[in-house]
Amino acid sequence: MDYAPDTTLMRQGEHSTHVLILLDGHVKVVTTSYNGKTVLLALRSRGDLVGELAGLDLSPRMATVQTAGPVSARALTSSEFHSFLETNPGAARTITGSVAAKLRLATERILDYSSHDVPARVARVLVRLLHDHGVRTPEGLALGIRVSQPELASIISASEAAVSKALTDLRGRGVVATGYRRFTVTDVPALMEQAGFPPKSRRIPYS
Template sequence: MAGLGRRETFEKGERLLREGEHGSHVYLLLSGWYKVVARTEDDREALMAVRTGGDIVGELACFDALPRVATVMAAGPGVTRLIGRQEFNDFLAAHDTVARAVMRVVAGKLRWSTRRRQEFGSCPVEMRIARVLGELMRAYGRPGPAGTVIGVSLTQPELAALVGASEPSVHRVLRTLREERVLDTGYRRILVRDAQELSRIAGTGPDAPLVT
């Protein structure tokens, strides 16, 4: 698939896709980090997800020809392949293995969205943050001497949007996790020192608290 379409490069802040626009092409992300954002009911721009090399964006509009449901912007320099709808669909029709992989990607995004909605209504903020950080760590983490560096440039407001919590609540939870040596935070950087404890807080470890 990396040979399809045409090569396009982006710099920080440039938009690949815009929410509400009509368009049916997709982007295969080859390198860089990208933020998926959408407008809220009070017209704020909220971070919905992050994507990086190997991911695909824009596939929903390619399949159903409806307007884009979110904006995708580069978080830094990145390289992509812009693939037209017909070329993309023809390639999937001719390559069953790739088509199934794309379906798994779409299913994974839907599961992520469903989990977020469920957690927003039932889980405490600490658990939501631990779950999101755990997922980001597994998907984008880089092992280091002191732990795992989450290679996603996130501000605290963006993390708050991802977990559906207020900024003060996120600030308090991160401060507690730092004090307990579960993680360290710096400028747009998170280092997970104790992945096992983070998993327990998230409710996915062997001693995880029950959620009712």
């Protein structure tokens, strides 16, 4: 199936149980708290599985999934998903490992961002996003998916004003160039230094 930009594929709280395999494009996984605040939980791209928790246990959706640009995906019903896992134990182990990795990453992110100041957290979230979605350009290492400053702020649990101040400082030092929902890192070692990574690891692998 092909989806247009800004299409809601799954909605938080609904009882749908289909699972999507992303073939091309990117999606945003967001949740809304009881006080109405929207938080960007994750970005998913080609090869990722989306909606597998509800597909496995038939529980209500924990988050909303929206397309960030055109997306192509294969949709599986819950019964198709379960049938495939039952007949392909190797795939079942892989998906179990994927779910565990997502939980581990979420836990690490909470611990990681809670132990640093806002400038370091901004740098660290950019490093993580570039690791998964970085694209080499003549200007530097660009984030291949559009993310807004409010979304960055929601990821690291910081105010938009604090994130804007940190990005202004990075721009002023020539570390990052920004546009409308666009980020390009022009000085990777300096970004890694602000993120607090040791010198030997100051290189970002990218897709």
